[in-house]
Amino acid sequence: MACADTAGDPAVRAKMQLLAEDAQQGKLWAWGWGSVLSVSAAGQLTLAALVDDEDFRIDRLVGGGTSVVGVLAVIVTHPRAMRASRKLGTCPSAEEVDLAIEQVAAEERFARAWYQHVLGAAFNLGAGLYLGLAHEHWVSGSLQAVLGTVSSEAMIFTRPHRLADFAIAPMISSVGSGYGLRSYGVTVSIRL
Secondary structure (H helix, E strand, C coil): CCHHHHHHCHHHHHHHHHHHHHHHHHHHHHHHHHHHHHHHHHHHHHHHHHCCCHHHHHHHHHHHHHHHHHHHHHHHCCCHHHHHHHHHCCCCCHHHHHHHHHHHHHHHHHHCCHHHHHHHHHHHHHHHHHHHHHHCCHHHHHHHHHHHHHHHHHHHHHCCCCHHHCCCCCCEEEECCEEEEEECCEEEEECC
């Protein structure tokens, strides 16, 4: 299929639009969480360096360290849709678009899987237990565990996942005068 034929195909255009929108949401998610966690890490580590109270310093170092791990998680796991949308360019084949959607959907399902919740909770519980067991900072350790887990859950739940929620095989169908995306009995219409 020639480039003009592919670009004119409404199904391909609709899929490309979905990828582009998912990429934009991924960019907002990555920059938003990366910024929040970077400010948290910088603030806590700066406080640790400026304050003479040893107990306060330990709490801030652990909190800052967990925020740094969060920043690294955002960098390493940034949404695939951001890369896929750029990689496809302006004239991909229908097969390339379908493959990109399948890969993005698989990555989105992985990023929101049950074990991601367990991993986030276990990491933050470990940081809280470290503060409690090693330094007898049970209050700050409990806060670290709870607030860190809430933060990791918020990261998971706000991560873009629209393509993961949709069935891939019979994805685009005719809906009135446009095209729609079918998933679990729900159709999202895209007017052309």
